[in-house]
Amino acid sequence: MATYLQSPATTAVLRxxxxxxxxxxxxxxxxxxxxxxxxxxxxxxxxxxxxxxxxLSRISAVSKAESSGFDQMEVDISLSPRVNSVKPSKTVAIxxxxxxxxxxxxxxxxxxAGEPDFDTPAVIAQAGINAIREGYTRYxxxxxxxxxxxxxxxxxxxxxxxxxxxxQILVSNGAKQSILQAVLAVCSPGDEVIIPAPxxxxxxxxxxxxxxxxxxxxxxxxxxxxLDPEHLESKLSEKSRLLILCSPSxxxxxxxxxxxxxxxxxxxxxxxxxxxLSDEIYEHIIYSPATHTSFASLPGMWERTLTVNGFSKxxxxxxxxxxxxxxxxxxxxxxxxxxxxxxxxxSKWHL
Numbered sequence: 001m002a003t004y005l006q007s008p009a010t011t012a013v014l015r016x017x018x019x020x021x022x023x024x025x026x027x028x029x030x031x032x033x034x035x036x037x038x039x040x041x042x043x044x045x046x047x048x049x050x051x052x053x054x055x056l057s058r059i060s061a062v063s064k065a066e067s068s069g070f071d072q073m074e075v076d077i078s079l080s081p082r083v084n085s086v087k088p089s090k091t092v093a094i095x096x097x098x099x100x101x102x103x104x105x106x107x108x109x110x111x112x113a114g115e116p117d118f119d120t121p122a123v124i125a126q127a128g129i130n131a132i133r134e135g136y137t138r139y140x141x142x143x144x145x146x147x148x149x150x151x152x153x154x155x156x157x158x159x160x161x162x163x164x165x166x167x168q169i170l171v172s173n174g175a176k177q178s179i180l181q182a183v184l185a186v187c188s189p190g191d192e193v194i195i196p197a198p199x200x201x202x203x204x205x206x207x208x209x210x211x212x213x214x215x216x217x218x219x220x221x222x223x224x225x226x227l228d229p230e231h232l233e234s235k236l237s238e239k240s241r242l243l244i245l246c247s248p249s250x251x252x253x254x255x256x257x258x259x260x261x262x263x264x265x266x267x268x269x270x271x272x273x274x275x276x277l278s279d280e281i282y283e284h285i286i287y288s289p290a291t292h293t294s295f296a297s298l299p300g301m302w303e304r305t306l307t308v309n310g311f312s313k314x315x316x317x318x319x320x321x322x323x324x325x326x327x328x329x330x331x332x333x334x335x336x337x338x339x340x341x342x343x344x345x346x347s348k349w350h351l
Contacts, residue, residue: 082208082209082211085208086205086209087205089201089202089205091112091201091202092113094112095110095113098110098112113318114250114282114312114313114318115312115318116285116318118316119316120315120316120317120320124315128320142336142339142340143169143171143339144169144171144324146166149166149169149171149324152164153165153166153168153169156307160280160294160296160297160307161294161297162296162297162307162326164326165329167333168326168328168329169324169326169332170325170326170335170339171322171323171324172323172324172339173321173323173343174310174312174321175281175308175310175323175324176202176323177323178308178310178323178335179202179206179279179308180206180209181325181335181338181339182277182308182325182327182331182335183206183207183209183210183212183242183277184210184338185331185334186242186275186306186331186334187207187210187211187212187241187242188212188241189211189212190211190213190239191212191213191239191240191241191242192212192213192214192215192237192239192240192241192242193207193212193213193214193215193242194215194217194235194236194243194244195207195215195216195244196216196217196218196219196225196227196244196245196246197216197217197218197219198219198225198249198252199244199246199251200246200251200279203244204216212241213239217232217235224252225249225252225254226260227245227256227260227264229260229263229264229266229267232264232267236267236271236274238273240271240274241273241274241275242275242276242277243264243268243277244276244277245261245264245277245278245295246280246282247261247278247279247280247282247292247293248282248283248285248286248290248292250279250281255286255290255291255292256293257290258291258293261293261298262298265295265298265300268301268304269300274304275306275331276295276301276305277305277306277308278294278295278296278305278306278307278308279308280307280308280309281308281309281310281312281313281323283314284314285313285314294307295307296326296327303328306325306326306331307326308323308324308325309323309326310322310323310324311323
C-alpha cells in the first residue's frame with residue numbers, strides 16, 4: 001500500500017525499498033510514501049495497492065528535498081555560551097588517557113583521579129549484593145531513603161559535631177553532583193566564588209556553569225597551602241557569594257587547623273551574603289597529628305555552611321556514585337528541586 005499525504009507545509013519524498021530473502025531482482029517489491037505541497041490548504045489522502053510483501057529482510061530509506069530553486073539551509077551548530085565558557089575536566093582527560101595506555105599493555109601508575117588503592121570493604125559489597133537480592137532495585141525518594149539520610153545525620157552528629165535532620169540532607173550521585181547543585185542553587189550571574197589555590201580543577205568550571213565568576217586566591221607552600229584570613233578579607237566584596245574550602249585538601253593534602261578555620265569564620269561573619277561550601281570528602285584520609293574540623297561546627301557557621309561529603313574516598317566506593325549535601329533546609333530544598341530534574345533516584349541509595 002502506498003499512501004500520499006498532501007499538505008502545504010511539507011515538500012519531501014521518502015522512498016522505502018524492500019528486499020526479501022530468497023527472491024531475485026525481478027521479484028523485488030517496492031512502495032513509496034510521498035508528501036507534496038499544494039496551493040490548496042486542504043488535506044487529501046490517496047492510496048493505491050502494491051504487491052503484497054513477502055517476509056521482510058532489509059529496509060533502506062533515502063530522504064531528499066523536492067524543491068526547485070530552494071537552497072538547502074545550513075544547520076546552526078552554535079553552542080550555549082555557558083558550555084563554551086567551561087573547559088573539559090583535565091582529571092577526566094588524564095584518567096581516560098591512563099586507562100587507554102593500560103589497556104594497550106603499558107604499565108601506568110595512575111595519579112589523576114582521587115581513587116583509593118583498595119577495594120570496597122567486603123561488608124559494604126555484601127550489603128549491596130543483599131539489597132539487590134532483597135528487591136531494592138527501584139526508585140527511592142528524590143533525596144534518598146529516610147533510613148540513609150537518618151544514618152548520615154547520626155554520622156555527622158557523632159563524628160563531626162553537627163546536628164541535622166533528615167530533611168536537611170540530600171543524597172546525590174557522588175559529591176561532585178552535590179557541589180554542582182549547591183553552586184547552582186545559591187549563585188546568581190555576576191556573583192563571585194572564592195577558591196583558594198591550588199584547587200580541584202572542577203571548582204572554577206562549576207562556578208562558570210552557574211554564570212558566576214571564580215576568584216582564585218593563591219596560597220603559599222611556606223604556609224602549607226592554607227588560606228590566609230587577611231588575604232581572604234582583602235578580596236571580599238558585595239559580589240562575594242561563596243567560599244569553597246576543601247579540607248583535607250585536594251590536591252595539596254593540607255588540613256586546616258581548627259584555630260585557622262575559626263579565624264576564617266570571623267572574616268566570613270562580616271559579610272552577610274557570603275556562604276561557605278565545605279568539601280570534606282577526604283576527611284578520613286588524614287594522618288596524625290592533624291585532625292579534621294567541620295566548618296559548620298564552628299560558632300555561627302551552621303547557618304552559612306553547605307557541607308559536602310560522600311563514600312567514594314573513605315570507603316573506596318568511587319564507582320558507586322554516592323555522595324551527600326548537608327545544610328540549612330532552605331538551601332538543601334533548592335538543591336533537591338534541581339536534582340529532581342537532573343536524574344532518577346538510584347536504588348543503591350537505600351544502602
